[in-house]
Amino acid sequence: MKIKFLSLGSGSSGNCYYLGTDTYGILVDAGIGIRAIKKTLKERGISLETIRAVFITHDHADHIKAVGHLGEKHHIPIYTTSSIHLGINRSYCVTEKLSTSVHILEKETPMTLEDFKIESFEVPHDGTDNVGYCIEVFGKVFSFLTDLGEITPLAAKYICRANYLVLEANYDKDMLRMGSYPAHLKHRITGKNGHLSNSATAQFLAENYSDKLRYIWLCHLSKDNNHPELAYKTVELALKDKGILAGRDVQLYTLKRSIPSDMFEL
Numbered sequence: 001m002k003i004k005f006l007s008l009g010s011g012s013s014g015n016c017y018y019l020g021t022d023t024y025g026i027l028v029d030a031g032i033g034i035r036a037i038k039k040t041l042k043e044r045g046i047s048l049e050t051i052r053a054v055f056i057t058h059d060h061a062d063h064i065k066a067v068g069h070l071g072e073k074h075h076i077p078i079y080t081t082s083s084i085h086l087g088i089n090r091s092y093c094v095t096e097k098l099s100t101s102v103h104i105l106e107k108e109t110p111m112t113l114e115d116f117k118i119e120s121f122e123v124p125h126d127g128t129d130n131v132g133y134c135i136e137v138f139g140k141v142f143s144f145l146t147d148l149g150e151i152t153p154l155a156a157k158y159i160c161r162a163n164y165l166v167l168e169a170n171y172d173k174d175m176l177r178m179g180s181y182p183a184h185l186k187h188r189i190t191g192k193n194g195h196l197s198n199s200a201t202a203q204f205l206a207e208n209y210s211d212k213l214r215y216i217w218l219c220h221l222s223k224d225n226n227h228p229e230l231a232y233k234t235v236e237l238a239l240k241d242k243g244i245l246a247g248r249d250v251q252l253y254t255l256k257r258s259i260p261s262d263m264f265e266l
Helices: 034-043 067-073 082-090 153-161 173-178 183-190 198-208 228-241
Strands: 004-009 016-020 025-028 051-055 078-080 102-104 111-113 116-122 131-137 140-145 164-168 215-219 251-254
Touching: 004 034, 004 215, 025 131, 034 067, 051 067, 051 116, 067 078, 078 082, 082 102, 116 153, 131 153, 140 153, 153 198, 164 198, 173 183, 198 228, 215 228, 228 251
Parallel strands: 025 051, 051 078, 078 102, 140 164, 164 215, 215 251
Antiparallel strands: 004 016, 016 025, 111 116, 116 131, 131 140
16 A cells, blocks of 8 residues: 655745645644645545545644635644644634544544554744644554754654655754844844754754655744755755765655645655
8 A cells, every 4th residue: 555645835924734645634834725635635635525534743833724614614623732732723724623623632542543653742942832742653653743943762763664754854053143133032043942943853864864764844934034945955964964865765855845746656
């Protein structure tokens, strides 16, 4: 059985990822417009009726924009922690509040959804509550860590389980330092509850690589403080310094902010 992965959008303007089999799938986050979600899935031959659930990482607008429509209009279960659910229903960007679609997850407590085994875990960020997801399907492990200020020992555990990894590389340190953002925003981004830099992601991957890791997708790149080529090159060179070649030992990609990725069939 093939596993399909698609990024519908990745960045501060909206995040949404599809993971599926030949017949059905799930979404991780729903922070882009519902029309864009429907259009992108339709273009890839995926019916919205085949989406079994949506799993939300935290309650910032760029991760939850379409959850009300998906949950209450299309009756798709919305899974996340109770605190994140409270944050979703307090959010200005969710006009259709969740009620019948609410499903509660407990961190580090696996659940099964048909062929998917899904486990949420704490990550450090400044939402109401914040999780990553470790998802096993057909014996392959995907880990999603889209917003986190540092790689804690717990986050590291789930990264190191992955055969397929979606991991933030949000900003280049020099671009952020020299850029026009106000000091308080720079401090937020670089703080332990902010975002991961290219170099932090690169260093961790180089020091913790194992040959079970097959694909790395760098996600949530900043529009103003990063470039896809720069994020890629930073990680590529760190891996190369350890004798690990992107394209040979592991496949490395950067995900675009507002343009869907190719469909990866794995």
